[in-house]
Amino acid sequence: MTLDSFIRCRGLTREYRRGPEAIRPIDQLDLDVPAGEFLALMGPSGSGKSTLLHLLAGVDRPTAGRVEIGGVAVNELSRHRLAAWRARNVGFIFQLYHLVPSLTAFENVELPLLLAPLSRRERRARVEAALEAVGLSDRMRHFPRELSGGQEQRVAIARAIVHDPPLLLADEPTGDLDRRSATAILDLLRSLGRRGRTIVLVTHDPRAAEVADRVLHLDKGRLLEAPA
Amino acid sequence: MWLPFRYAVRNLGRDPARLALAVLGSALVVLLVMAADALDRGVRRTLRATGRPDNVILLGAGSEESVQRSEISPRAAAIAEAGIPGILDVGGLKAVAPEIHYMAPLEVGGRAGFDAYLRGGTPAALLVYPNVALIEGRFPRPGEVMVGRFAWRRLGVRPEELRPGAVVRLDDVPLRVVGCFAAPGTVLESEIWADLNDLRTIARRETLSCVVLRLRPGADPADAELFAHQRLDLELVALPEPVYYAKLARFYAPIRGMIWLTALLIAAGAVFGGLNTLYAAFAGRVREVGTLQTLGFPPPAIVVSFVQESLLASLAGTILAAVFAVIAFEHLTVEVGGGVFAMTAGPGTVLAGLIAGAALGLIGSLPPAVRCLTPPLPEALRTG
Known part of the structure; x- marks a missing residue:
């Protein structure tokens, strides 16, 4: 599995300094995730789940160690190249949706496509397809303030998949939703997982983790179970 | 890689x-x-327009920059009329105007202390200043004055207090207003013209301030200069009017500089105010900026969008200001350094406004936009 891992982390460490004190939310972590796997990362607050997700997305940089995604050493990319790599390869789903309030659902979903060499017609077709996939074809012209929390998260998922990235990272995507909306979002993620995307889901909700192919537990920056 | 323009608009x-x-x-x-620009243009244009190329002004040697300080012999007008070739002749009258320029406090409407610029002259003045047109009444005789149409503004009185029929007092001498004149675009419009002998008596002076000659078309002003050089006994200097007013313009240069400096200092203060507002506005978008960066938008794309947003607001203000300026400056006159000048807004004024608006938008938004990008991405994404 190590050889054909889509995600490969070795000795991954993230250290912050707070005065004389060193804090390591991720500490010497090794992780392998094969392509197409739906992995759930669980752990209590402060266990390093979100930090790991940020390191995988290239949003944060490790203090030590190596992150390879699809054969690319993400931690070695320059800021500019990292932004371009992220635009092509990562779809990110946030707990609080992080939609741009001044843009409609359509325009929010269109954002990642503005970074790709696509015509307006191609962008339109892809956005409509993504919004249809999350069941929001009838809400394209709505602004985030006109949508429910569940609908906002579905728009965020459409935004994360519209450019068809090989890696989908979800940070507590159901953490701010009621049970019904959360179930709908998890069903959506499960169906995306079945279509061969590599998904890493961070959650502290065991029900949410059930939709994943594999569950790993994090505590104090280390995996409690050996990497599969 | 750029954010859509509608993002900035929305x-x-x-x-x-x-x-x-x-x-x-x-x-x-x-x-x-x-x-500031319209006033600057107004001052320069007025001073340029006041000096006629066919007029020559004879001043006391050494007083080339101030006609008020100048003193020349009362005989100078007659001697110049006879001695300078090429003076314009209108119906047998030579265009030679002896003048006394006098600044003194005037009593208007029973209130004293209004600093007035008075010019004492003869009807020949109308020959040397063909752009002076009586719009009401007639040229003053002894005991009378006529006023430029903007003299009221220079004095700071109501227009009706200087209408024909009103009486003003100069050094306790009553003078009836009998006329009002226009001389578009020149400094003359803020003056009060009196009879030459009246002003000589009131100012208690034997001498003239200057003699103004108008030359025939094609006549050479150098003849007047030669006359001034030859008649050493009169101690004269002959200056073509444009040269005299160009020297006068130099007097206004520091005032114009101060006007610009004040405008620029206030604009700089406004930039700091704008910076403060935008720091607060953009600070509320740190998470959104983090999200856009996570999606792959590079920092320059975000900065450009924020600058667009700020420029849109400042350019909207610029349009508002330009419309107001075109309407309000049209008939506005302002007193500067003892002269009254019409604001003159032109394409250059609009350009100055546009540059100021763009600078406000650009300088006011760049530091807040850059600051918005400063927090590390994980921190930005966690911002509430």
């Missing part, structure tokens, strides 16, 4: 109060810059 509507403040604030600053 962001303007996020906080209508801030938008109104930004638009009005930039409108005020741009208006100030346009006013």
Whole structure:
């Protein structure tokens, strides 16, 4: 599995300094995730789940160690190249949706496509397809303030998949939703997982983790179970 | 890689109060810059227009920069009339105007202490200043004055207090207003003209301030200069009027500089105010900026969008200011350094306003936009 891992982390460490004190939310972590796997990362607050997700997305940089995604050493990319790599390869789903309030659902979903060499017609077709996939074809012209929390998260998922990235990272995507909306979002993620995307889901909700192919537990920056 | 323009446009509507403040604030600053420019142009244009190329002014040697300080013999007018070739002759009258220029406090409407610029002359003045047109009444005789149409503004009195029929007092001598004249675009319009002998008596002076000659077309002003050089006994200097007013323009240069400096200092203050507002506005978008970066938008794309947003607000203010300026400056005159000048807004004024508006938008938004990108991405994404 190590050889054909889509995600490969070795000795991954993230250290912050707070005065004389060193804090390591991720500490010497090794992780392998094969392509197409739906992995759930669980752990209590402060266990390093979100930090790991940020390191995988290239949003944060490790203090030590190596992150390879699809054969690319993400931690070695320059800021500019990292932004371009992220635009092509990562779809990110946030707990609080992080939609741009001044843009409609359509325009929010269109954002990642503005970074790709696509015509307006191609962008339109892809956005409509993504919004249809999350069941929001009838809400394209709505602004985030006109949508429910569940609908906002579905728009965020459409935004994360519209450019068809090989890696989908979800940070507590159901953490701010009621049970019904959360179930709908998890069903959506499960169906995306079945279509061969590599998904890493961070959650502290065991029900949410059930939709994943594999569950790993994090505590104090280390995996409690050996990497599969 | 760029964010859509509509993102910048829509962001303007996020906080209508801030938008109104930004638009009005930039409108005020741009208006100030346009006013400074229009006034500067007005001063320069008026001084240029006042000096006629066919007029020569004879002044006392050594007083080339101030006709008020100049003193020349009362015989100079007659001697110059006889001695300088090429003086214009109108119906047997030579265009030679002896003048006394006198600044003194005037009593208007029973109130004293209005500093007036008085010019004592003879009807020949109308021959040397063909752009002076009586719009009401007639040329003054002894005991009378006529007023430029903007003299009231220079004095700071009501227009009706200088209408024909009104009586003003100069050094306790009553003078009836019998006429009002226009001389478009020249400094003459803020003056009060009196009879030459009246002013000589009131000012208690034997001498003239100057003699103004109007030459025939094609006549050479050098003849007047030669006359001044030859008649050493008169101690004269002959200056073509444009040269004299160019020297006068130098007197206004520091005043114009101060006007610009004041406008620019206020504009700089406004930039700091704008910076403060935008720091607060953009600080509320740190998470959104983090999200856009996570999606792959590079920092320059975000900075450009924020600058677009700020420029839109400041340019809206610029348009507002330009419209107001075109309407308000049209008939506005301002007193500067003892002269009254019409504001002169032109394409250059609009350009100055545009540059000021763009500078406000650009300088006011760049530091807040850059600061918004400063927090590390994980921290930005966690911002509430």
